[in-house]
Amino acid sequence: SQTIHQWPATLVQPVGSPLSLECTVEGTSNPNLYWYRQAAGRGLQLLFYSVGIGQISSEVPQNLSASRPQDRQFILSSKKLLLSDSGFYLCAWNDRAGNTIYFGEGSWLTVV
């Protein structure tokens, strides 16, 4: 069966520090991969999606970037965090034929 792992689960970072959130999917190949952010009381906002290695599309302009160095690995990064980057970040995947998206457990980021 397919599984998705996301880490770290929680982190507190100072303003201006770098960020790296990692996500891996197991049990499937060539998945679509997504990064979402959820602010308190808000809906899920799609940040990035990827249909293949090295192929990244950004949905909103922001202080973040994403990379897909391997087929089942998706990384969310920032060179310098802002207070507004705080939130709940979710990695997700689906296969090319499916409509349903499967989410990881999420990463809580607090920028102080």
Added chain:
Amino acid sequence: SQKIEQNSEALNIQEGKTATLTCNYTNYSPAYLQWYRQDPGRGPVFLLLIRENEKEKRKERLKVTFDTTLKQSLFHITASQPADSATYLCALDPFSGGYNKLIFGAGTRLAVHP
């Protein structure tokens, strides 16, 4: 503008009653709509998908309706239990295909009281 609206107020109901949650959307013509459950501090979990040509979909105690004329989906939980307490999100793909870039509502929090 395009948007999805769910009741932002929490829904409080008594155990055993039927919970009904509403999802309204504007300026989309989705081929399908999905419902997810999210527990505090966890990622959303898929529950049901209903297509535009389906009026109703059922799964155990869950029922979803989809009215493309009203641009509305209703999500029902019958014989509700305290374990059903969670936030429920509706989502749709505005492009009905491609990369499945789901757009989510903000969710409605359901609290089922014993």
